[in-house]
Amino acid sequence: MIRSLCRPCAIVLVALCACTAAHAADKDATVTLNLKDADINALITTVSEVTGKNFIVDPRVKGKVTVISSSPMQPDALYQTFLSVLAVQGFAAVASGNVIKVVPETNARQLDSQISSGFGVPRDDIVTRVFTLNNASAAQLVPILRPLVPQWGQLAAYAPGNMLIVADRAxxxxxxxxxxxxxxxxxxxxxxxxxxQHAVADDVVQVLTTLSTNDKKKDPTAHTPAIIADTRTNSVVIAGDKSDRERLVGIVHQLDTPSQDNGGATQVIYLKYADAKSLAPILQGYAQDATSPDGKPGTTPAPSHTKGPGANQDVTVLSDKDTNALIVTAPPKAMQMVKQVIRQLDIRRAQVQVEAIIAEVSANKANQLGVDWAVFNKHAVAAAGILDPSTLGAIQNATSLAGGVGGIGGVGGLGTSRTGTIASAAAGLLGQGATAAVGAFGGATTFAALLHALRSDGNTNILSTPNITTLDNEEAKIEVGQQVPFLTGSYANSGVTSSAGLVNPFQTINRQDVGLTLGITPTINQGDVIRLKIELEDSSLTSNAAGGSGSLTQITNKRSIKDVVSVSSGQILVIGGLIGDQIDQSENAIPFLSKIPLLGGLFRYQQNSRTRQNLMVFIHPVILRNAEDINYYTRMKYDHVRHAQIDSAISRTTATPAAPSQPVLYEWDDYLATHNRPDAAAPKPGTAPSGAAATPESAIEDGISTQPLPTPSSPPSGSGSP
Known part of the structure; x- marks a missing residue:
């Protein structure tokens, strides 16, 4: 055996091929595979011939392999050994239809690998499996499982379906x-x-949160349960593991015990928007009614102390105006009810900006009735009688129309060389709203009698344009006028004399406001509809009061409106009007002649005037709910003042070029940049705001710059009225 392992590789491969050829058709045949430093492509060829599988080999698959086998292997076992050899070499076999692709492991997950559970598949095959999780979070498992997957493998989470996708060897x-x-x-x-039952939910939650925070500091990996207070039901909500919940519930039961102090707990509640002094009596009345056992309203308590009829403990609400805080002493249940009411009442209220125009529309009718004498001859005119200035002007205009010459005594002449001349003059007077009658007395002297009736029409007088901003349901008032002294009495103590023997008289004086007073109380309703309670008073002193100021006969004119209206935010509503009639009579006469019976009327001039005044009020309310609304309308008013300064200064410069420059406010954005932020640096000396010329250092003071104004021929952009 040792000698067979040492044979040259080529001889082994030839023998293996011969063995494979002999047993390729027999699946039960066995193969003994012993290789040393054999080319991996030769091994792939041998496995293909033995197993009958088709392979596609990536060009990057290269290397030497060594396989030592002590027992024969069937084709399936040979293929498993082949897959293991590829895994050791960093390659993988990916089945794709009838072929098997041999590629580097780094590219294996990108190929068409089979979707499988991994069971019944060779352990070294590349498979992809999708895990659907029922309880755990897929995203949380990814960092836990990542170290168990090779670098080339795939591990990803699909959060919407709570799924894990794994691509790796089976x-x-x-x-x-x-x-x-x-x-x-x-x-x-x-x-x-x-x-x-006894404790306050907010207090208990604060204790439990502190304990959980301390446990987290000791063990950073410990799970922190969620603890929430439900103030409406005075309950504590705990969410977490069963063990954590059981531990915290035990602590809650220990804390939920009756207080040893029969007087109840005391808390200081700082208000954000509401007024503590106004809110205290409301809360006390509510606490008494809420703690009554039969639910019937009790008697309204004194502002300083309240005891519920059905409660064994006192409910006391005090206010501290310096800190705008409430000091509440109450049992836990009553404390929770009082705090709930405070949360609903301590809210930021919207504001209402009200712009008003108070105008006086006058319909003046002045009737002038009289006879003005003018004595005409053939060449000139002489006036005999009373001629008021309007008549003189009328005659002068008529003279120019008739082509007359200069007159006598400063009175315009009226040429009478022809009979048509007087007719032309009369026509000229008629064109000016006069009625004329012309007659002839004697042959050489002509008398023209002018009977005229003039009517003058008045215009609109803007009394005031107040602008005021107030909170919802808060009264706002503007007063513009004077305090006028009125003499109410005059006394002289009889029998009491001074050291000089004189009686000491004295007078009593009462001062009253005379002028314009506007009071408005807005109430914001649903749909941005504003209910306005309006009180307007316009008073003045009469011009013809006998005795003058401070006399007992001094007369005051007074006009007032008291109304309740409803208008939407941003709309304009007109309220009016108060009509007052004033009739004035005057008479001018020639002494003695005007008293002649029957003929005296020819030497008198009477004037009757009638003034009808109609007071009208235009209201324009706007709701300001947030800082953006406030900044918008404040900027509009600021720009209006600035543009008025520019227009006034331009007019002054036009009239008097040598006049010194007038101060002009900064542009709004520049003003905010230097005043709204404490850390913002002021503009450098010599650098004017945007759109303005350079300003010397001495001309800048507290946000106002005495800028050189542009010439009237080139006014700054936007200098008109907003």
Missing amino acids: GNVRRLAAIIADLDTSSDEGVQIITL
């Missing part, structure tokens, strides 16, 4: 299948809910 796949079966077992994890 023997290793069978081994991995056994390991996966042991790992994919049902877990004892579960969820358990413990309803507390």
Whole structure:
């Protein structure tokens, strides 16, 4: 035998081939294979002839093999030995239909290998198997099984189906299948809910979380159970392994014991948005009703102390305005109810920005009735009578229409060389809204009597454009006016004199607000509909009050609106109007002549004016729910002020080029960059905000720059009103 192993390789292969040829047709024939440093391709040829299998050999399959066999082998055993030789050499045989591909192991997984469980397949065959997991996570098993798979093998997880895909030799796949079966077992994890009777769920969860954190520090591989507090039912929810749950449940039962302090627990609750002083009495009333055994509402308690009728312990709610906190003393159940109410009430409320235009629309009607005398001759005109300025202007305009010449005494002349001249003058006056009558008295002198009725139309007067922002359900008020002193009395103490023997009189004065007052209370309803409670008052002093300011006869005009309306956010609503009538009468007359019976009317001028004022209010509410809304509308107002500064400065520069520059606010983004972030550096001296010219260092102070303004011919972009 030893001598046969030492024979030259060529002789062995020739003998093997001869033996194979003799037994190729007999499957029960046996073959004894002894090779030393034989070419692997020659071995593949021999196995093909003995087993009758067809092979495709990759060109990269090269090398020498040594096989020592002490007993004859049947063809199937020879093929298994052949696969083992390939595995040792780093090659693999992949069955593909009627042929077997011999390739390097690194390429074997990419070929058409058979999908199999690995059982009933030669252990060195390349197979692919898909494992469907029922309990374990496929993604979590990949790092565990990776060291057990050769480098060229394939191991991947398909998370949606919780599957593992393994491509390896059949023997290793069978081994991995056994390991996966042991790992994919049902877990004892579960969820358990413990309803507390005495303790507070939040406090118990805090204790259990601290214990679990300490256990994790001691053993980083330990599983940490999930512990959650359900404040609505005052329960503790534990999710985890059975052993962990049992241990934590035991701790919960030990903690859920009655408190030794009959006065109950005390907690300080810091509010985020609500006002502690306003919330305290609400919570006390709720605590009393909630702890009543019959469920009937009790008497509203005093703000400082409350005791439930059916409770053995006091429920006390106090407020600290300095820290905006509530101090609550209550038994566990009542404490949970109070904290639940606080969470629902302590929320950030939306804000409402209200823009208003308060306008006074006047319909003024001034009726002027009188006779203005003008004495005309053939060449000039002379005025005799009362001519008001409007009449003088009318005559001057009429004179220009009639082609007259200069007049006498500063009064425009009215040419009367022809009869048609006066007619032309009358037509000119009629064109200006006047009524004229022309007559002739005597031959040389002509009298023109002008009877006119003029009407003047008033326009709209904007009284105020207030803009105010307030919280939902909070009243906001704007007052613009003066405190005017009103004399309420005057006294002189009889019998009481000064050292000089004089009586000491004194007066009593009461000061009242006179001006414009606007009060608005918004309430945000569903669908961004705002309910507005509006109170508007406009007061003023009369101009013709006898005695002047501070007198007992001083009169105040007052107009007020008190209304409740509903409007959607962003819409404009008009409220109006208050109509007030004011009639003024005046008379101008020539002394003595105006008193002549029957003829006195020819020497008098009367003027009657009537003013109708209609107060109208335009409301534009907008809901501001977040910081983005606030920044948007704040920027609009900021830009409006900045553009007004630029327009004013441009007008000033146009009128007075030598005038010094006026300060102009920064651009909004530049202002935020220097003021909104403490770590932001201010603009360097000489560097103006975007869109502005350079500014000297001395001209920058507290975010305001005295920038050189552009010339009117090239105003900055966006300098108009927003």
